[in-house]
Amino acid sequence: MKNFKNIIAGLLTLLTAAWSLSGCSLFNKNAQEDYDYQKFILDDHIHMTAWAYLKLRANGTAANPGDTIFRYMKKAIDYSGIDTAEYMKSDRTYIFLHNDAIKKLTSNKVTSGFFFDYPIVTALDPSTGLPKTTVPATQWDQYSKQTVKAYLQYLIINGNWNFNNLQPGPNILTTLLPAGSVATRESKLGFLVTPATVPGTTDGKTTIAATYTFSVTGTGFDPEGKINIQLGNTADSKLFINGFNVVRSSGYYADNNSSIHVWGTTVTPTR
Template sequence: MKKMKQAIVWLACMGLLISMAGCNLAGLKLQENADYHPYVLDPHINKTTWQYIKDRSYNFSGKDTIFKLMLQAIEYSGIDTNLYIKTNCTFVLLHNDAVFRTTVVNKVPTITADCYWGKYLINGKPGTKWSDYPKDQVKNYLLYLIVQGAYSFNNLTPTNVVGTTLQPLNYDPLNPTSIMTLRVNNDQNFTMRLNDFSNSVAYVSVRTSNILPINGAIQVIDRVLFYQTK
């Protein structure tokens, strides 16, 4: 029995040597040890939020216009653009999908209810452009997307932070104190969530988080964000 075990071990060693030789014969090199140098992307963009919005709205190649519809909202509403260079703020930016997004229903493209134009109806129908809405409504929604205090992965935890937005108090009857909650989800993806609180009607997971301009923090969303309890 002992000799049989020794034979098995000897055959296994020979098989390993043969396979290693086979790699060399086939022209393949054995993997060599190498030092691993981890690299973390720098979240700093070295520009203001306002410049970042413009840079990713106008692009003659047409490949990077993800904030095009948000910039249209800013221009239409007449909001003071100096607010986007205001320091120590969190800026929630609207990806185009958060404004206008479609799905196919019965082979017909249909605006979804989880984008701005699909949620806020005009005479029972989705909007198709910002001018379908009162300027004051659009302006106050944009003000809601600016939170006082720069919140990012540097200072958020799974416990909600209640942020005060620039939306005027009592403008929204469903959110008279004009607050927004921010937290990171305690899972492997560490997703940032907005308005994810007990009895919330809906929360939004941040699409691109922790972008750091020179005047605060940026969180990009691709679904309409609102505050409402059940």
């Protein structure tokens, strides 16, 4: 037994020496060979207009038929009658809505997104004039074209705003939504009241939901047609819109000196 142990110990010693001399050649010499590292930076330019990009990822392609993440946003554009040339103009910032930002389904029921947060009013309380019963929407044509168009206008910002020029703190920017726009009242959006204070924190470190209220005097949209985009003071520099952060991806540069930021949940159309 003693001799056997000595033999084993000797073999281990030889293997260790062989490992050291051969640079792991006994196992995987190629893993140790040098190679020419090629440094590269991911391209954040999509090399097309915002409109072309939206259509590309709304309808799917032959190569990737399942890529339809903007399908419901394009349905809104088609239904509302908004001029699609607005998505091809220069010096713009576009907030694109992922399907989840409009209608997210759980067990075939709408459980979040615009259709859920601003449901269709089925009955009013006769004593208050406020919505008494509601049901989540399933299609854009349950809302008036006027309201859908106004919502889309709110998601188009004048000026090309991206990580290179957004300033610390709130950036109060002008959208295409005309000041004084009012949402129609087939949905709960028509009763939304602008908060007295801007939601979120001053440094953007955390997300604090504003206490939105609903009233017969509500207008639904920001009275000045303005939006607040804020660069969060975080390691990954996330964007906040009107105090909320559920960005899916951001920082895309489109043609015509424009930018795109993609959102994954409801963009409340008021600061």
